[in-house]
Amino acid sequence: MNFERIKEKLNILADAAKYDVSCSSSGSKRTNKNKGLGDSSGMGICHSYTEDGRCVSLLKILLTNHCIFDCAYCVTRKSNDIKRAAFKVQEVVDLTIAFYRRNYIEGLFLSSGIFKDADTTMDRLVQVAKKLREEENFNGYIHLKSIPGASDELMREAGLYADRLSVNIEIPSEEGLKLLAPDKKREDFIKPMEKVKNEIIQYKAEKKLIKSTPIYAPAGQSTQMIIGASGETDAEIMYTSAYFYKQFNMKRVYYSGYIPISYDSRLPSIGTEVPMLRENRLYQTDWLLRFYGFDIRELLNKEHPNLDSDIDPKLSYALRNLHLFPVDVNKADKTMLARIPGVGMKSVNKIVHARRFRKLNWGHLKAIGIAMNRAQYFMVCDSRDFERKDRTAAQIKSLILQHSNSKYQNTHNQQLNLFSSVETPMAV
Amino acid sequence: MLYDGTFEGFLSTVFQIFEEKLTNVIIEKEALATETLFDRTETVVTDTQKAQRVWKGLAQRCSGEGRNNIYKAFLSEIFTIENTLLHFIQRTFSEGDIRKSKKIHTDFADPEILKISKVVKMVHREKHRMDAFVRFRLTKDGLYFATVSPDFNVLPLNAKHFKNRYADQKWLIYDTRRKYGIYYDLECVDYISLEVSNTINNASMATYYFTEDEQVFQELWQNYFKSTNIPSRKNLKLHVQHVPKRYWKYLSEKFPDLKK
Structure with missing residues (x-):
């Protein structure tokens, strides 16, 4: 192995792959076979975290950053003047194995620029996965990109070696896509998703009848949208997301705040701040949809097309629906408990268990770990001193904001100043 | 009592x-x-x-x-x-x-x-941190070796995870605080107590204990770690929250930061 050359390639191709935020290594059922290497049946593991606080779980690289497309938002676009490189199939295999054996990674996340055509690119990705599985007896996690336009045969093969397949739709709306990536169409992304979804369903059904049926992409598929590059509202983004969850049984939709990488006038200019707060609020909404039993229409709709930046989406929902509160912690069912701001799903489970033994009061709830600052206005329990005052949504909101420290305080500092100047007399 | x-x-x-x-x-x-x-x-x-x-x-x-x-x-x-x-x-x-x-x-x-x-x-x-933060180095006699010093005595809980995962390589994870290790010999995992020399983690002794390639892969890993970072999203507070400084000494990707 030519160490210096590999090092250079790794730098270029890891740098180019880092804008793909998917890092998940969980959800697969692949166990170690015949005393081979690796096992991905457990929970995902983040082996390290970069200085930006993102997890490093997989060796995330492009096979090559040569690309025939010219999508404005993409760092490897054809017209961008950057260093290009390409890995050989065996080089990727060797790196993955060497890193995995040292417990650096959970597996490989391999994507690629499109060189020549879709089939050639997809074929090369499949070759890497096949070599890892068949020659190295590797049972670690493999995430492959589905290349739009690749043949059905190749896609089927990919799913048999990979744990997860993904296609990034990147731009949440069709108009945005037309503007920024004129060579691409929404259908190009949808087709491979549809294909993978159907294969998963088919293989699962067959496995029920014939046990030896191989598993097909056991960790399902995921996709990613860039946030803040093409002017969509939060509602547009989350409705698209909800559609993908429902229509394609997506395991995850990732939201990636746009990082300015180009002087293209269609895009936010270089130096514009990455919309991290917005990204955070979108993920919170995503969690409310997937784990808290919310319907997208309750969180975002025509009247509220955008999420609040100064408060989280659940609190925002509760303030708009004060008639549903306060909730009695000792009686309410799980669904309602999960709707109390400041109460997470872990706390919900603890409450449900603990209240079998005795009625819970503020002391118990605080000890369990509920964020009382937010929760106190929305629940009653076995204590006499609950919130009796009939407050308006605006009053509750400002009380909560006064007593909280947001890590994003600087981002909405101006708003806060406005509030505190109004509220100070009341607090005194 | x-x-x-x-x-x-x-x-x-x-x-x-x-x-x-x-x-x-x-x-x-x-x-x-x-x-x-x-x-x-x-x-x-x-x-x-x-x-x-x-x-x-x-x-x-x-x-x-x-x-x-x-x-x-x-x-x-x-x-x-x-x-x-x-x-x-x-x-x-x-x-x-x-x-x-x-x-x-x-x-x-x-x-x-x-x-x-x-x-x-x-x-x-x-x-879970041990599952994540163990960094094996390959010794000259073909053993994947790592040292840790966890806050709690967790190695007994880790044994199964590593056995399932690294079924085809010999490995030893050694707890320097409690002076014992878990060792897998390709058949089963055993608890072993032994004295490990203090010099094992000295950079100057690395070529004495470990294979030549070992240094190369550590360097590649450090490079990867640097390249995959997005500087415009820098968030050191979050970084340290996920990887508290007391663990840095095991993580080859953090060695360059430790020297600073």
Whole structure:
């Protein structure tokens, strides 16, 4: 192995792959076979975290950053003047194995620029996965990109070696896509998703009848949208997301705040701040949809097309629906408990268990770990001193904001100043 | 009451407390105990059969999760955790009923039970960190070797994970604080106690202990780690929250930062 050359390639191709935020290594059922290497049946593991606080779980690289497309938002676009490189199939295999054996990674996340055509690119990705599985007896996690336009045969093969397949739709709306990536169409992304979804369903059904049926992409598929590059509202983004969850049984939709990488006038200019707060609020909404039993229409709709930046989406929902509160912690069912701001799903489970033994009061709830600052206005329990005052949504909101420290305080500092100047007399 | 510090020793102590109907007991590890003037101290002899009886008795009154919690919390080695666990075991034997699914370990409004659940969470997190932060280096005699010094005594919990994952390579994970390691010889995992030279983690000695390629892969990994970072999203607070500084000394990707 030519160490210096590999090092250079790794730098270029890891740098180019880092804008793909998917890092998940969980959800697969692949166990170690015949005393081979690796096992991905457990929970995902983040082996390290970069200085930006993102997890490093997989060796995330492009096979090559040569690309025939010219999508404005993409760092490897054809017209961008950057260093290009390409890995050989065996080089990727060797790196993955060497890193995995040292417990650096959970597996490989391999994507690629499109060189020549879709089939050639997809074929090369499949070759890497096949070599890892068949020659190295590797049972670690493999995430492959589905290349739009690749043949059905190749896609089927990919799913048999990979744990997860993904296609990034990147731009949440069709108009945005037309503007920024004129060579691409929404259908190009949808087709491979549809294909993978159907294969998963088919293989699962067959496995029920014939046990030896191989598993097909056991960790399902995921996709990613860039946030803040093409002017969509939060509602547009989350409705698209909800559609993908429902229509394609997506395991995850990732939201990636746009990082300015180009002087293209269609895009936010270089130096514009990455919309991290917005990204955070979108993920919170995503969690409310997937784990808290919310319907997208309750969180975002025509009247509220955008999420609040100064408060989280659940609190925002509760303030708009004060008639549903306060909730009695000792009686309410799980669904309602999960709707109390400041109460997470872990706390919900603890409450449900603990209240079998005795009625819970503020002391118990605080000890369990509920964020009382937010929760106190929305629940009653076995204590006499609950919130009796009939407050308006605006009053509750400002009380909560006064007593909280947001890590994003600087981002909405101006708003806060406005509030505190109004509220100070009341607090005194 | 003093015991030898082993889990069996602890269960033997519990047995004796039940048998002699003792109250107001303080259970302590023999090695850590301090003489007190007015208390009566007694040293418990570890008895595997007695320990087994307690363990089996628990199985009839609490779920597998409840029993696992006892073991995990015990591994925390937190001062006085034995008495907290005694409280749980006593409640389980008096009220626990597996058929009515009355799971004492879920009575989170009991401060002692809540404490156990919090300690279990801490231990579990430390175990998970070891799964993540172990960095093997390949020695010249073909052994994948790593040193750790976890906050809690979690290696017994890690054994299965590493055995399933690295079934085709010999490995040894050594706890420098507790002076023992778990070793896999391609057949099974054993606990071994040995003296590991202090120089094993010296950069200048690396070529003496480890293969030539070892340094190369560490360097590639450091490079990858740097390239995959997005500088415009820099968030060191979050970084340190996920990877507290006390773990950096094991992480080859953080070595360049340690030198600074």
